[in-house]
Amino acid sequence: MLPIQNFKDFINHNSLFAQSNKILLAVSGGKDSVLMVHFFKLAGFDFGIAHCNFNLRADESQRDENFVRMLANSLEVPFYVTHFKTKSYAAIHKISTQMAARDLRYNWFEEIRQSENYDFIALAQHQDDAMETILLNLTRGTGIAGLHGILPKRDKLIRPLLFLSREQINELIVKNDIDFVEDSSNLSVDYARNKIRLKVIPHLKEINPNLEQTFEQNIQRFSETELVLQNVVSELRGHLITEKQNNLYLEVAKVKTLKPQRLLMFELLRPYGFSELVVIELLQALDKQSGTSFYSNSHRITIDRKNLILSPVVTENQQLAFIHINDQTVNILQHKLSMSFTDEPYFERGSERAFVDADKLIFPLVLRTWQSGDKFIPLGMKFFKKLSDFFIDNKIPLVEKGSVPILINGNGEVIWLGGMRQDERYKVTPSTKKVAIFSLK
The missing domain is CATH 3.40.50.620 (HUPs)
Structure with missing residues (x-):
């Protein structure tokens, strides 16, 4: 029986x-x-x-x-x-x-x-x-x-x-x-x-x-421990997060007082799709320059002077695609971006391909169009340059800059202006062990 x-x-x-x-x-x-x-x-x-x-x-x-x-x-x-x-x-x-x-x-x-x-x-x-x-x-x-x-x-x-x-x-x-x-x-x-x-x-x-x-x-x-953590995070959410015009605001000063900081921030941001690796990058950047953005599949969190601003990542006029580590091709606008990897530390000059130090990539990557405030360090230079200024210097008409695909790392940094210029921070160096090759058609 x-x-x-x-x-x-x-x-x-x-x-x-x-x-x-x-x-x-x-x-x-x-x-x-x-x-x-x-x-x-x-x-x-x-x-x-x-x-x-x-x-x-x-x-x-x-x-x-x-x-x-x-x-x-x-x-x-x-x-x-x-x-x-x-x-x-x-x-x-x-x-x-x-x-x-x-x-x-x-x-x-x-x-x-x-x-x-x-x-x-x-x-x-x-x-x-x-x-x-x-x-x-x-x-x-x-x-x-x-x-x-x-x-x-x-x-x-x-x-x-x-x-x-x-x-x-x-x-x-x-x-x-x-x-x-x-x-x-x-x-x-x-x-x-x-x-x-x-x-x-x-x-x-x-x-x-x-x-x-x-x-x-x-x-x-473990189930009971998770329940306790959820209760703590629920209380923190009410204490830390305020909503204004469809955006959520977290005070940087309050975020810095969290203990344990990484665990609590990960739980606070998990409903918005942020991975633990991106949360770690975010916390390490709290004292850096304002304007840095970090992405999940659905949201962006931007460091302002006093707040972290959390907002949906797709706007009505913005084109967006996500690249996961196992993806080989991604389409955006009229472009097709392909990604491959090699263990040979080499690169070739040219605007149609970017050769990137793969160990610096944080997935998922974002392939999107230009946003106001975007900046990068053009390959061969030492200082930041706004993308809007770069477009002007390269005589890119205003109506065309919105069609340039821009490759963004998981920590919000620009990796490559597709078909134009790579970022200095992600170039292949003698210490590079694995190279990610991005090709644009």
């Missing part, structure tokens, strides 16, 4: 959903999701089953789809299926296959939830998944939010199996003679998560056999 009462207790304790709610189950056909289906059936909840065929494992993918379809039919519950061209999507969006599959399935689940009037989407992640997520986040670098791993509930996503470990799920599958299909890719160490699951966690369990329980307790502590 399945521990139905434990299942219901976990749902109620975490307020995942009510008995009257209609739940869409994401089912791959593996042990975890199939067990979740049986829990929902025995508990008497109203649910349907959704299955994604990513077309990544040939006959295996079709086998999984057929199995889940038969499972839904045998239980007489609604069944939804879709097919994705996952590799094509990954290539078009320049992301990994795993990330492509994640984006595709979550977007589709939400479409089905809305169109078929489901209240929540249930995912079959368990305690080991949460533990793996924390270790993966720590390996890649994370804030406090990454330390609590997978939460039982977030928006319309619920995870009702987080009260079980992988070992407990395996035992329940065997004891209750539940059929499932095995995904062969789970055994591949080509994926980072699988490496942690198959190679790292077994060694950690030699040190602590109760690793799952320890991480469950840690997750609770």
